[in-house]
Amino acid sequence: MLLEQVDKPFSDGRYVFEPKIDGHRLILSRRNGETRLYTRHNNDVTAKYPELITNGPDIILDGELVVMDPDTGIPDFELTMQRFQSKRSRLPISYVVFDILHFDGADLRGLTLMERKAVLDQAISEYSNDEQNCVH
Template identity: 85%
Template structure:
């Protein structure tokens, strides 16, 4: 069976419209490569982990093919991809949560490697290669009007959008501006209540409790500024963390609040200066 490392996405800070691109909703799940050869189907994560046994619903007959898409579980009330439900299905051997495999690219079809073709030609092959079912479907896209799609995505509180050049080729395991993601981040103001002793991370504190660890987006100058004033604020430590009075404030951007009230993937934006 053939595994192809998926193409990665560059990131832009804000939505845009451009006639050279098509725009797709960003599905909040996990990347999944489907590879079928001689009637045998295998499923892989983006890191080449075989997860075929986790999703027997996707083992079907059909032509030799390699597909790239996102595996998600939809919120039953909103119909929107739910990352926590997706992870629950992924991590459990017993979960029967219904899955949706949203396919956005075809990399091989029968005896042909399609990665050198422009995106819209690959989309045309994909339209002919698979038929939408409740379990597997082709992603919808809009031509050129990224800001219109963005407004609809924000209104539904979805993850974001992906811009793809119409003539873009598929570059396995690389980032180029042929694929660009724009994330619909949430923002929160937090207090920093400590830091991790091992790999870098600040404890984020809101309303008297820890809501996550800030690992990403902190420039070296900001780390230096923090540690230059934080040591006099130390209140204690344990095996993993050193704790401080939560007097230093920061703004973070993050994907969403989890059902347990934690920040999902918080990224440092800036310090908040006291008045």
């Protein structure tokens, strides 16, 4: 879903409000051990962000890639675009995930957003625990 500007703030239980990250929208798709990254225009940008290629279950995530300003710790759109457009830049990135569309063989698109967010929370918790177990 793309941003939509409104005249004034509102509150409505039918909506989920999330902070605007001001990053670069990316779909992360991992299938059969191969990770691919796509822009919202379906351009493959996997080679630009090798640090996002990790092991784990089959998954499709929707999120935003950001570069944080080293002085403020706040997402910086100019630095994010600098990283995206440069072939040599290795500015550190963060991938902020806000939705999960597929997980471990299950298509989740038929679930409500809140149900998908619960699966996302579970998937991240399980993956984090697996990563910690690998470190020990």
